[in-house]
Amino acid sequence: MAEEKKTPKKLNPKRTPVREQDPALRRRNFEEVSFGYGPEEAALEAGRCLGCKNKPCVAGCPVGVPIPEFIAAMVNGDFAEAYRIIRSANVMPAVCGRVCPQENQCEGACTLGKKHEPVAIGRLERFCAGWQMEKGGGASSEPAASTGMKVAVVGSGPSGITCAYDLARLGHTVTVFEALHEPGGVLFYGIPEFRLPKKIVAGEIDTLRQMGVRIRTNSVAGKLVSMEELMKEFDACFIGVGAGLPRFMGIPGEDLNGVYSANEFLTRTNLMRAYRFPEYDTPIKTGKRVAVIGGGNVAMDSARTAMRLGAQEVTLVYRRSEAELPARAEEVHHGKEEGLRFEMCTLPTRIIGEGGWVKSIECVRMELCEMDKSGRRRPNPLAGSEFEIPVDTVIMAIGTGANPLLTGTATGLALNRGYIVADPETGKTSVQGVYAGGDIVTGAATVISAMGAGRKAARAIHEYLSCMKR
Amino acid sequence: MHKIIEKKLLRPPDVFFYKISAPLVAAKAKAGQFVIIRLHEKGERIPLSLAGIDAAEGTISLIVMAVGKTTGEMATLEEGGEIRDVCGPLGNPTHTENAGKVILAGGGFGIAPLYPIGKAFREAGSNVAALMGARSKSLLIYENEMRGISDKVLITTDDGSAGMKGIITDALKAELEAYGADTVMAVGPAPMMKAVCEATRPFGVRTIVSLNAIMIDGTGMCGGCRVRVGDKTKFACIDGPDFDGHLVDWDCLINRQRMYKTEEKESFEDWKKRHNLP
Numbered sequence: 001m002a003e004e005k006k007t008p009k010k011l012n013p014k015r016t017p018v019r020e021q022d023p024a025l026r027r028r029n030f031e032e033v034s035f036g037y038g039p040e041e042a043a044l045e046a047g048r049c050l051g052c053k054n055k056p057c058v059a060g061c062p063v064g065v066p067i068p069e070f071i072a073a074m075v076n077g078d079f080a081e082a083y084r085i086i087r088s089a090n091v092m093p094a095v096c097g098r099v100c101p102q103e104n105q106c107e108g109a110c111t112l113g114k115k116h117e118p119v120a121i122g123r124l125e126r127f128c129a130g131w132q133m134e135k136g137g138g139a140s141s142e143p144a145a146s147t148g149m150k151v152a153v154v155g156s157g158p159s160g161i162t163c164a165y166d167l168a169r170l171g172h173t174v175t176v177f178e179a180l181h182e183p184g185g186v187l188f189y190g191i192p193e194f195r196l197p198k199k200i201v202a203g204e205i206d207t208l209r210q211m212g213v214r215i216r217t218n219s220v221a222g223k224l225v226s227m228e229e230l231m232k233e234f235d236a237c238f239i240g241v242g243a244g245l246p247r248f249m250g251i252p253g254e255d256l257n258g259v260y261s262a263n264e265f266l267t268r269t270n271l272m273r274a275y276r277f278p279e280y281d282t283p284i285k286t287g288k289r290v291a292v293i294g295g296g297n298v299a300m301d302s303a304r305t306a307m308r309l310g311a312q313e314v315t316l317v318y319r320r321s322e323a324e325l326p327a328r329a330e331e332v333h334h335g336k337e338e339g340l341r342f343e344m345c346t347l348p349t350r351i352i353g354e355g356g357w358v359k360s361i362e363c364v365r366m367e368l369c370e371m372d373k374s375g376r377r378r379p380n381p382l383a384g385s386e387f388e389i390p391v392d393t394v395i396m397a398i399g400t401g402a403n404p405l406l407t408g409t410a411t412g413l414a415l416n417r418g419y420i421v422a423d424p425e426t427g428k429t430s431v432q433g434v435y436a437g438g439d440i441v442t443g444a445a446t447v448i449s450a451m452g453a454g455r456k457a458a459r460a461i462h463e464y465l466s467c468m469k470r
Numbered sequence: 471m472h473k474i475i476e477k478k479l480l481r482p483p484d485v486f487f488y489k490i491s492a493p494l495v496a497a498k499a500k501a502g503q504f505v506i507i508r509l510h511e512k513g514e515r516i517p518l519s520l521a522g523i524d525a526a527e528g529t530i531s532l533i534v535m536a537v538g539k540t541t542g543e544m545a546t547l548e549e550g551g552e553i554r555d556v557c558g559p560l561g562n563p564t565h566t567e568n569a570g571k572v573i574l575a576g577g578g579f580g581i582a583p584l585y586p587i588g589k590a591f592r593e594a595g596s597n598v599a600a601l602m603g604a605r606s607k608s609l610l611i612y613e614n615e616m617r618g619i620s621d622k623v624l625i626t627t628d629d630g631s632a633g634m635k636g637i638i639t640d641a642l643k644a645e646l647e648a649y650g651a652d653t654v655m656a657v658g659p660a661p662m663m664k665a666v667c668e669a670t671r672p673f674g675v676r677t678i679v680s681l682n683a684i685m686i687d688g689t690g691m692c693g694g695c696r697v698r699v700g701d702k703t704k705f706a707c708i709d710g711p712d713f714d715g716h717l718v719d720w721d722c723l724i725n726r727q728r729m730y731k732t733e734e735k736e737s738f739e740d741w742k743k744r745h746n747l748p
């Protein structure tokens with residue numbers, strides 16, 4: 001309440017709008033949807049912040065970005081300082097400003113949000129990052145003198161990147177092992193260009209390289225190097241291999257041609273650039289009508305990608321109601337503008353084929369019943385409500401499990417249903433000197449929580465190495 | 471970047487042998503595993519079996535049949551040229567413990583992985599018979615190499631110009647009837663592996679196949695390589711590539727291999743046009 005008294009009379013209850021590509025155009029191209037704030041818009045939006053003393057927004061951010069402080073610097077016109085403040089807590093503001101589910105995190109907790117629209121913290125963060133990049137890159141901190149200690153980081157997703165960055169800054173020699181030919185994890189192969197341009201991800205990776213971190217691509221740990229060898233060659237190890245094993249529903253017809261996992265559909269498009277086939281060699285089959293099964297960010301990204309690849313009709317099939325869609329609110333809004341169809345409270349029961357190819361998908365309607373353990377209402381199939389949606393392509397975006405490639409070969413590493421058991425505060429695993437974080441510990445989560453885990457593990461690894469040295 | 475140390479035309483016009491510098495892969499690779507290569511920035515990732523592994527020399531060998539855009543483009547690379555990405559070793563090694571009597575049945579590029587596999591079986595004390603089929607004598611590849619690692623080599627040609635006249639399954643049945651076997655390992659095009667499995671089924675001989683599903687990452691991340699084995703969905707790249715051939719749903723595999731037929735053709739034609747090739 002105290003804060004609200006300070007509310008200047010002319011406070012705009014609405015956030016400063018951001019310019020976006022026209023939905024009618026953008027639904028057919030891969031360029032970024034939002035243009036982001038310019039300096040004037042950013043200053044205007046920064047001016048809406050109340051500078052609350054209790055900082056509820058900071059508590060809502062998984063890595064505790066000093067939000068009122070960086071916004072105050074923006075109000076003073078010192079964007080460089082604002083960037084520096086953000087960067088002290090968040091290694092990749094250009095990424096987080098774009099992909100954090102802000103409505104559940106910083107912005108969800110913003111005082112302004114109680115009566116009005118919350119401060120557009122994500123957009124401000126994105127602006128500062130972009131401003132700094134234009135001014136010549138983000139590598140603001142020099143690495144410390146070398147400690148002579150060597151750390152292996154397995155996986156170059158957000159958890160691995162953050163861990164590597166922090167360890168390098170503390171003077172350790174870091175080598176990152178990445179299975180694919182491009183580093184970045186889901187930021188590269190999963191999240192599409194129109195939401196997170198790949199040159200931004202490449203910029204973050206460059207920063208890492210400038211810090212002296214060696215990135216070894218095409219290096220599958222568990223195959224090219226074993227866990228034992230890593231432990232012999234390095235003083236400590238961080239595992240951030242993500243949760244990249246796609247799940248299927250186990251319904252009939254999933255082996256038909258035209259059925260994709262979201263991972264495959266997105267990897268072909270993002271990593272292999274199938275949207276530029278045949279200039280790029282990797283093909284993709286989108287078809288005229290596409291059904292995407294699921295309701296999270298992965299489903300949204302698949303559906304909007306299919307639209308951009310030329311599909312005429314894209315239907316999102318989700319078993320709960322729209323209120324329960326786990327995707328970021330902004331993406332749902334954008335998806336609707338782009339003309340996605342929503343079949344809510346609907347469950348696929350069978351994929352029907354013809355001559356080896358998908359022809360339609362059979363679904364049943366769901367009624368929402370009592371709350372389940374996750375606090376959401378559990379959907380139940382309605383008898384006799386079966387119906388068919390004619391489609392050429394079905395994309396399964398119903399989640400991923402733990403990939404056993406590395407963990408299956410690491411002796412002594414405690415697992416829980418395939419996920420690595422690690423201390424949430426330190427990332428410590430059951431093997432001495434081995435730390436883990438990100439999706440391979442928590443299951444599929446968020447970019448910022450993976451980054452938070454990488455940061456905590458880096459701190460713990462640093463302490464471990466310091467003890468070892470003594 | 472991986473240098474091409476040696477290149478040979480193994481069987482005109484379209485089967486090539488490559489020796490490639492990849493010391494880290496060579497140090498780790500075992501018979502039955504594969505690599506995924508990408509020729510250049512715009513290239514696709516294609517899986518190729520290891521036809522030879524020399525850890526001391528730091529090289530791996532590949533036998534590649536030029537069937538489309540990427541393998542066709544690879545055929546234009548010469549000694550001293552470079553391949554941008556070589557990722558591996560991928561997949562599980564073949565179990566090459568002493569398996570008694572082993573028959574290796576190779577079709578097309580399937581001879582590639584069978585060479586190191588046969589060698590490993592032999593070193594483990596197995597008795598190895600190699601069964602090689604081709605349309606005619608001039609189309610046989612790797613015959614001398616296979617002789618070097620086998621106790622017995624059986625050749626069939628469609629026209630009878632070498633070995634027995636007929637197809638590979640005829641020779642296989644005759645061999646099983648006369649001498650039996652403990653294990654049959656078949657690698658080649660899916661219809662050939664399917665035929666081998668049908669031939670061995672009545673004999674109840676354990677039959678291992680190496681499945682060539684379409685792949686991208688090779689790490690279990692995309693699920694594109696899924697195959698049906700014993701009514702379960704398996705990922706060929708991490709659960710295989712070797713499976714019990716009698717449990718494989720062949721029609722499913724053959725259908726899925728056709729998924730990009732139109733695009734593959736388009737890509738190949740487009741590339742040939744850009745390079746003024748026939």
Ligand SMILES: Cc1cc2nc3c(=O)[nH]c(=O)nc-3n(C[C@H](O)[C@H](O)[C@H](O)COP(=O)(O)OP(=O)(O)OC[C@H]3O[C@@H](n4cnc5c(N)ncnc54)[C@H](O)[C@@H]3O)c2cc1C
Nearest residue numbers: 155157158159179185186190221242438439445446447450
């Ligand atoms: C399509 C999609 C959209 C998403 N959208 C959002 C969003 O909008 N907002 C949000 O906050 N979150 C989003 N997420 C979730 C978020 O991307 C993940 O939670 C996050 O990337 C997890 O980070 P990570 O570091 O644990 O692993 P990952 O990003 O999964 O990276 C793991 C890396 O390790 C590599 N690897 C795996 N095994 C090995 C091995 N054996 N050896 C070497 N390398 C290996 C992989 O190739 C990969 O590069 C999305 C996820 C997807 C798939």
Ligand SMILES: Cc1cc2nc3c(=O)[nH]c(=O)nc-3n(C[C@H](O)[C@H](O)[C@H](O)COP(=O)(O)OP(=O)(O)OC[C@H]3O[C@@H](n4cnc5c(N)ncnc54)[C@H](O)[C@@H]3O)c2cc1C
Nearest residue numbers: 516518519534535538539540541579682683684685727734
């Ligand atoms: C585990 C494994 C090992 C293999 N080993 C060899 C080998 O040692 N020598 C060899 O010559 N070939 C091998 N292949 C097949 C080889 O990968 C394909 O011939 C190659 O991908 C064709 O690419 P292309 O662009 O030249 O032809 P395309 O025109 O793209 O395709 C021609 C044929 O290859 C298949 N194919 C296409 N893309 C892929 C892909 N990404 N993965 C698998 N198959 C594909 C298609 O089903 C098609 O029938 C192997 C395949 C697998 C899965």
Ligand code: SF4
Nearest residue numbers: 061065096100105106
């Ligand atoms: S990192 Fe994410 S949650 Fe934290 S302040 Fe930035 S946008 Fe909000």
Ligand code: SF4
Nearest residue numbers: 049050052057110111
């Ligand atoms: S961002 Fe919102 S919660 Fe945070 S200080 Fe500003 S007004 Fe208060």
Ligand code: FES
Nearest residue numbers: 688690692693707
């Ligand atoms: S190739 Fe992607 S999971 Fe096997």
